[in-house]
Amino acid sequence: MKPFSVKHIRTMLAGDLVQGSDDMIVHYGAYRLKQVRNTHTLLFLKKRIVDWKRLKQFFPLVLVTEQFSPIERLEGLTVIKVKDTEEAYWRFVKDYRNLFQIPVVAITGTSGKTTTKEMIRHILSTDKKIAYTNSSNNSRTAHLHYLLSIDEDTEAAVFETAVGSPGDIINAGRYFKPTIGIITNIGAHHLNYCKTIEGYIRAKGEMAAALHQKGVLIINADDPNSRKLDLTNYNGRIIKVGTHSSYDYTASDIVFCTDGMRFTVHYKQQTYPMFVPGVGEHQVYNALAALAAVHEMGIHLSDAANQLKTFKNLNKHLQIFEGINGSTILDDTWSMTTTSLEAALNVLKEIGQGKNKIAILGTITDLGSWGYIIHEQAGELIAQIGVDVLITIGEHARIMADHVVASGLNTRVYTFNNSILVMDLLKKIVDEHTIVLIKGDMYSKAIIDLAVKLRKNK
Template structure:
């Protein structure tokens, strides 16, 4: 557990300490009083609401100190406060200071899909040789990344940081806080195309991950022309010393040669170890690409391929990613409802189509968000990925999924396809009445659709 003095924090954020008569050690940080623990430094952020308004709650819950950017006369006098111009920037500066102080190897991971899975894989590989700290859940933005840094123990040797974005410039900010030694780009898809305009714009935004580097290692999918062209034209030369590529065919440094998929695992071989198989405890051929990136990251850390294989065989995936659950009425649920993009939707549908199950195979799909003007066409085109003969029922939820419903209704037996919108209880009621023993149900949608609520209600209660 980290511990800091008030003076140390004050210097790190270039602030001015006040009310220092009673000083207690700081053992953590929190910008949300709902999760604040005794001994935390409270960071009142100003966004939709002014976090300074919750200072008394922070004090009551045992905060040791607080940053402060509101007028000094409004500051409490019964807790030390550090006056700063901007609490968010001070928070990020504190994270930069602590990262430099601990000085672990830093691995940054970004991409349109697969960030969290790759983060979990890289952390597993790294932990074979080093004490490793990683992003918790999806804490990958301008708040989550500095929080992850400040949560690490002082004896951490490697930190694995997921970097998410929705707009240009966000990865640049995160990279300059983290200063990665190793940067991984998983793939370029259509996520956040609403804000970035095109896959070209997405590729440029993802390459911002090198901006905080100093002659580090970049790992990326070498078959992605949007990245390859820019990198080959010198975009990263001043920041990157070593480049490693992964993919599906010859021409990259590491590629898969054989892949076998099953209901709950994936087995593959590579060009580097053609006679040795790696077994992943998760399904989906697309996850092999994430594993290849993790193996290359392991190489950069000095972890052998054999040891990486061993670590990958038992790595733990973050909750709500391809999570098999026991459902009501003897059904089985495959929960992948935390996030969605067109590419991840297509990939999981392709996987689900290929598995063998004992009973009916049902898919429940919710809206894919942040697609901008192309949202209607993208949802409609998903019908090309849904072979009606491979699924017993297709259940769609959300305004955008109505476009897929219309496209499928033209060619699919009406009894196989169902559409819901608005109140999710109607969807839940339908599934509660119709799910039966040996049914296998895939749930996939963007997080904001609330599909996780549906999954929770359909789980066997003793397992929730």
């Protein structure tokens, strides 16, 4: 955070100093008690504070509030009284963001958000100081922390903006005010709050509003649901990436390699050979979005290509390991959606040619009343792409297995309520001619532990 004096903040918020010194310098910001972890923190709090004993360890502290009484006068506590705490908070957020005229990228999508963000960060970090979201931690409560990570030395920022419910991206836009927005793809997720697929598409489409009808919006034009976005009232630029020659950034000659993907990017009648670590055509789409974003920020595509080839693929994102009994393991235990499942199954099919292909799949979460339908659709994907052995873990995952059996696919199917007996089965059926995809989400500890056990060198 750029340091500010109390006097500067008080003037910014049109507040009154009722206790403490105008000369104190603030280095951190918070709007919840549990977010106070350092001294010299600016805390916005609407309610009265009771647990002063816990906060004393973080004094000196600056409190912005509309409620304060003399009984709360404590040494080391500076108080700025405002008419409305929430209004003062958003004024501070707005004014702080407006201090920095830098490119800010906001990324949303059902899958690929973290990978695309990390690609952009990797490419830009060669000669720029970048602010960015940590791993996939993109919750609403982290927005202020990430905003305040921008300071005078920051040259660009890239943030994930996830959708848990409608309004999330608009809320994130109030903090970050992105100049470039990316929608990687739109599958089926968070239907417990978005209610319908159409509602989820609209929630992702909030990225246009987050850009304030200006700036640059990058979309995967090959993605069927992204093509359903209503962008008729969006006045900014739209950049399309994909495999069709009419798009702004086009990928062709896509080839699977041992540890990544080779392809050619076409941009304005120029061609650029590319290599990106991480297997799967979905990785090419992630790279296209990242390349379009950094190119908009002034990075030449040739320079971006040189940096992209040194990108390190993320943990649990289709990582390849040597497994038990000489088998090959594809660890994809980071997330579980129909979009990422389709990508993973296609990778299994491509690099598993000539081998016995086994898929171990967990439950898709955050679906609400759509749970049965989406798991049936996942079963349809499995039936279409095909595997030799399907193992499901969990009650809802069994729906996928039942659909595959009903489809008549010549697949051996095993269903388990938990992972306890799965290892015993695998020891019997895997060998050096076997490739195993294991897929769940980051909250499925049992599946993550099973993935580790399947590696030869844990």
